[in-house]
Amino acid sequence: MSLFVQQILNGLTLGSVYALVALGLTLVYGILHIPNFSHGALFTVGAYAAYVTAGQLGANYWVALGAAALVTALVAMLSERLVFSRLRDSPPLHDMIAAIGLLLFFEALIQAKFGAEFHRVAAPYPGIWQGLRQATGLVLPIQRALIIAGAVILMVALHLFLTRTVTGSTIVAMAQNREGASLVGIDLTRVSLLTFAISGALAAVAAVLFAPINLVSPGMGNLVILKAFVIIILGGMGSVPGAIAGGMIIGFAESFGAFYISTDLKDIMAFALLVVILSVRPQGLFPAPAR
Amino acid sequence: MSARAAVAAVALAAAIAFPLVSPNDYFTYVMALAFIYAIAAIGLNLILGYTGQLNLAHAGFMAIGAYALGILTVDYGVPFWLAFLASGLVAALAGLGAGLVSLRLKADYFAIFTLCVGIIIWLGIEKWDSLTHGVVGIIGIPAPAPIGPLRFDTTISKYYLVLVFLVLGLFVMDRIVHSILGRAFVAIRNGEGLAESLGIPLMRTKVTAFVLSTAYAGYAGALYAGFVQFIGPQIASETYAFDMIAFILVGGLGTLSGPVLGAIVLTWATQSLQFLQDYRLLVFGPLLILLVMFLPKGIVGTLRAQQARRAGRRATAARAEAAVAGTADKASAHA
Incomplete structure (x- = not known):
């Protein structure tokens, strides 16, 4: 029984990381209307920014987290200005290919600067919750608890921002109908910069929270971003609750799959799940209402 | 002989003389590899x-074609x-299965779904040790068997x-x-x-295109395996798919010769970037972005658009001349 609960805790951790990455991706989808393949590179950039500030400059973990979010938000805004805003009138295929180009560039840049080897970001509070362990026999390292708590806080904050503030509503409006939003005076450039900044920051926070339990390397974003794609397809592209639910589904599928089926199949699980679900329901689990 | 046939004949003669x-043999080797990737890219161009x-x-x-061989x-x-x-047929059969599921999805969903299919194939090859030799790869694949005296x-x-x-691949694709x-x-x-309103069966036609394109991929893979005589799981990596997309973009999307031209140009471009080694992708990524920004039609597409513009101008000029001649005729008739 406690093994079962342990898998739930592990699934929750993984799911939180995936959901944060997928949230940024789904927000940007509302602006670009294409899957942003370079989003995985933002995840990696965030992790390396933290590695430099915490590992090499010796800053506090939380300072590194903030710095990583800031740097990654800037990088995301820069990519919007230099690449995506210029391709706004091109066919979607060209945006996708440009996104792939960005992904290759960031990955190569990081590899050239830091090498292909793995790096470590130290956890701020190494150790596990002794009280919990004594009471229930469950192991919950503090870093995993931080991931879950951080994800929940960010999700609630994002939800409040999107639904309760005017600035947040402009993002939602732009995603619903670009022309309509422009007609009522919403500035497309501002909204799309803001959206890219938020998505970059979310990816960076996910990466930095995840880094202490999962080493930092140039290719670290690849599988995570692919899973984030699976998640936003499952949850419906552009849907915020869908991204959270999808993230949890994949997180649980992986932790239970690794435990009850085989660790070899852990990484394949998400993709196989997508294939199975889309074979049965091509519209995804939570189809967006027709516009 | 049309201009198109003349260009094709010159290109073929150049390829035979190369x-x-x-x-040295190395240049020939690189060129043959470019041709193999061109065959795969021709197939990808059909669906893309x-x-x-x-x-x-x-x-x-x-990779499925290469591993089948x-x-x-x-x-065995x-x-x-x-x-x-058999290898092309195996790839096409896999394509049929994947196509039947994936082509029910539209645009972005399709792109992401196929990305996942690619990853599944890659991870599948890597983990299915007993069939594929896992990460070690397959060593000692025989060279193509002699045909008669060849x-x-x-x-x-x-x-x-x-x-x-x-x-052969170009000829079939042309047909x-x-x-x-x-x-x-x-x-x-x-x-x-x-298309659907014109009575084109959407699903069946798309699946046909997908299966044909994967058959090209399968045969290109089998040629690769017979040519290099060693294969590993990384040939299924999505970076190779990105490479082929770049070939098509450079040459010209939806043109017959585009993928071939793109494969040759980019292969030699990357060869000359060889001194950069690991930094190759540092140049390659921005190159892709600049291409879609400034040369979205590719080399062949841009040339063809220019030709069309020139032909259009000539036609307008001819029409204007005819109109002038017509009024002159009328004027002389009045006189």
């Missing part, structure tokens, strides 16, 4: 350029050409074999895209709703 003028669906699993299907010849001792024939044990002879397949089926593909690219 090994004779190339300073003509039918308008971004398939990111193309390298995976190429490798496993059949090395582990099947004669080379029999295995070769033997394929040197780089130059293999180069000509690949060239024959490239020409396909100029057939009624090819027009159906283009109609789907231009608008699925419109």
